[in-house]
Amino acid sequence: MTKMTSAAAAKINNGVNVDALLGARTSLEQAPEAAQFKWRASCEWLNGTHSRSMIGSFFGLGAEQSRNKNFRLEADHPTVFASEDNAPTPVEIVLSGLASCLTAGVAAIAQRRGIQLHSVKATLEGDMDIQGILGMDDDVRNGFGAIRVHFDIRADASEDDIKALVAQSQKRSAVFDVVTNPTNVLVTVN
Amino acid sequence: MRFATTIIIGAGQSGLAMSRHLSARSIDHVVLERGQVANSWRTERWDSLRLLTPNWQSRLPGYAYSGDDPDGFMTMPQVVHFFRRYAEISFAPVVTGTRVIRVAREDAGYEVTTSQGPWRCRMLVIASGACNIATVPTLTTGLPHQVTSLTALQYRNPALLPDGGVMIVGASATGIQLAREIQATGRRVVLSAGEHVRMPRTYRGRDILWWMDAIGAMDLRYDALEDIERARRLPSLQLVGTPERLAVDLNSLRSAGVEIVGRLVGVRDGRAHFSGSLANHCMLADLKMNRLLAGIDEWVGTNGLTGRFPSPHRYEPTNVGPEARLSMDLHDSGIRTVIWATGYRPDYSWLDVPVLDRKGRIRHDGGVVAAPGMYVLGLPFMRRRKSSFIDGAGQDAADLAAHLNQSLARAAA
Numbered sequence: 001m002t003k004m005t006s007a008a009a010a011k012i013n014n015g016v017n018v019d020a021l022l023g024a025r026t027s028l029e030q031a032p033e034a035a036q037f038k039w040r041a042s043c044e045w046l047n048g049t050h051s052r053s054m055i056g057s058f059f060g061l062g063a064e065q066s067r068n069k070n071f072r073l074e075a076d077h078p079t080v081f082a083s084e085d086n087a088p089t090p091v092e093i094v095l096s097g098l099a100s101c102l103t104a105g106v107a108a109i110a111q112r113r114g115i116q117l118h119s120v121k122a123t124l125e126g127d128m129d130i131q132g133i134l135g136m137d138d139d140v141r142n143g144f145g146a147i148r149v150h151f152d153i154r155a156d157a158s159e160d161d162i163k164a165l166v167a168q169s170q171k172r173s174a175v176f177d178v179v180t181n182p183t184n185v186l187v188t189v190n
Numbered sequence: 191m192r193f194a195t196t197i198i199i200g201a202g203q204s205g206l207a208m209s210r211h212l213s214a215r216s217i218d219h220v221v222l223e224r225g226q227v228a229n230s231w232r233t234e235r236w237d238s239l240r241l242l243t244p245n246w247q248s249r250l251p252g253y254a255y256s257g258d259d260p261d262g263f264m265t266m267p268q269v270v271h272f273f274r275r276y277a278e279i280s281f282a283p284v285v286t287g288t289r290v291i292r293v294a295r296e297d298a299g300y301e302v303t304t305s306q307g308p309w310r311c312r313m314l315v316i317a318s319g320a321c322n323i324a325t326v327p328t329l330t331t332g333l334p335h336q337v338t339s340l341t342a343l344q345y346r347n348p349a350l351l352p353d354g355g356v357m358i359v360g361a362s363a364t365g366i367q368l369a370r371e372i373q374a375t376g377r378r379v380v381l382s383a384g385e386h387v388r389m390p391r392t393y394r395g396r397d398i399l400w401w402m403d404a405i406g407a408m409d410l411r412y413d414a415l416e417d418i419e420r421a422r423r424l425p426s427l428q429l430v431g432t433p434e435r436l437a438v439d440l441n442s443l444r445s446a447g448v449e450i451v452g453r454l455v456g457v458r459d460g461r462a463h464f465s466g467s468l469a470n471h472c473m474l475a476d477l478k479m480n481r482l483l484a485g486i487d488e489w490v491g492t493n494g495l496t497g498r499f500p501s502p503h504r505y506e507p508t509n510v511g512p513e514a515r516l517s518m519d520l521h522d523s524g525i526r527t528v529i530w531a532t533g534y535r536p537d538y539s540w541l542d543v544p545v546l547d548r549k550g551r552i553r554h555d556g557g558v559v560a561a562p563g564m565y566v567l568g569l570p571f572m573r574r575r576k577s578s579f580i581d582g583a584g585q586d587a588a589d590l591a592a593h594l595n596q597s598l599a600r601a602a603a
Contacts (some may be wrong), residue, residue, distance in 0.1 A: 180466035
């Protein structure tokens with residue numbers, strides 16, 4: 001893409017500070033070690049399948065980053081699993097994480113490309129054969145067989161430009177990468 | 191010790207174009223060549239390869255294709271002949287059979303150690319190519335030992351491969367060409383595709399490279415882009431040069447029987463694992479291709495040429511099916527060879543001057559390297575989109591010869 005005039009960029013506002021993001025990228029090119037982040041969550045069992053996660057500090061830009069507050073996120077399973085349905089299931093939270101990551105990306109890329117958004121709505125559905133998690137069939141995986149994401153976007157842009165926003169958002173999405181590519185997971189117990 | 195004001199390393203299109211410009215400016219120079227003229231074209235290409243650019247686009251300073259098939263695509267022996275003839279008519283001072291072993295800073299210039307003894311120079315032009323080394327991901331180590339691993343630089347033709355199926359990793363010009371010719375021999379072929387650049391061979395009655403040249407896309411300058419590093423990292427265009435002007439893309443390969451899978455993300459216990467991002471990579475490539483076609487249509491309209499070309503149209507979207515395979519047991523699937531078509535990079539192992547960045551890339555501004563009197567040529571999008579094309583060597587060499595001449599004049603003043 002060729003350079004966009006700052007006048008065109010200034011007119012639109014999706015609430016994303018693109019200049020700050022681009023500035024961060026420029027600084028990180030000089031100091032790539034500062035790009036090493038560590039994200040954290042802790043989770044405590046409450047009762048049955050109900051649990052509560054706490055999300056607070058993270059590490060990045062070469063230092064501990066505290067955010068002066070902790071977020072609470074609960075998970076449970078629905079009554080068809082003989083649970084109490086106190087909160088969404090973990091896999092639904094994964095869908096939510098994917099949707100939020102892609103949506104944030106759409107907003108940031110639209111800002112960068114000078115596209116004013118009016119509304120962005122993502123609808124997700126993941127297929128799962130629960131014979132996997134129930135241990136009934138070793139040939140069936142536990143996780144999603146497929147995930148479908150549908151975006152409904154209203155914006156001042158052509159259909160292809162909107163499709164390109166969503167495609168670029170997938171290309172730069174952390175959660176999209178997490179769900180489409182393998183990751184080493186190391187679990188310890190004491 | 192022998193001395194030349196300027197030493198050019200490499201007698202390919204870039205080195206020969208630079209030599210031509212330096213001769214025109216009466217700047218004393220030699221071209222050091224490890225083999226013979228056009229050595230990489232001669233020794234490091236697979237048998238069936240033809241240029242991706244049509245013959246008429248083989249244009250160099252003071253020299254151009256003059257045969258009777260301007261829209262054809264040269265075979266490698268024809269390319270070698272083309273450059274050998276250029277070196278002759280240019281009286282290029284090529285010293286063949288002279289491999290550069292080390293370049294180090296020395297007083298006001300460089301000391302160049304070669305297989306035929308040392309040289310000194312004031313100015314150095316690196317024209318040794320962008321594709322010396324095949325880039326292979328580290329995950330090759332997980333391959334079962336019964337599977338032969340080859341790079342595209344080692345591949346010659348399907349008959350030399352071990353019997354059995356072939357997995358090709360990478361869907362750039364190299365990957366799609368190899369997939370096509372190996373599949374045509376009746377073998378099982380799996381093509382792992384990550385980010386790729388889909389490109390029709392022809393559009394509205396003309397070669398796509400004719401269009402890109404006409405609308406100025408090939409002349410787009412490196413300093414006109416917001417993110418030049420991204421442009422420089424782009425895989426090569428999915429093109430093949432054939433007498434039939436065939437278009438090869440993931441759709442045509444799939445119809446021919448090639449299985450398309452996502453980017454290879456790992457090999458563990460004999461199983462290859464592929465990313466679930468294939469659909470998005472295809473979407474990105476389709477959208478990018480359509481932006482180019484829209485740019486062509488706009489150029490035709492703006493220039494009032496609508497009547498001169500067939501009507502605009504769009505190609506079928508890439509269809510890789512809804513359920514691309516996410517993993518494959520290589521042995522059980524009969525895969526006996528993996529070919530890495532995962533890109534190339536220059537070899538600077540001989541360059542003992544601190545000009546490389548942390549990724550091993552040479553630091554330069556449009557070919558002016560971050561060391562006194564040092565230049566580089568022929569890298570992707572170095573000064574223009576066409577910098578790594580034969581057709582781009584001339585203008586880049588002209589620009590850098592002018593810069594080099596000024597530096598010499600300043601030093602003399």
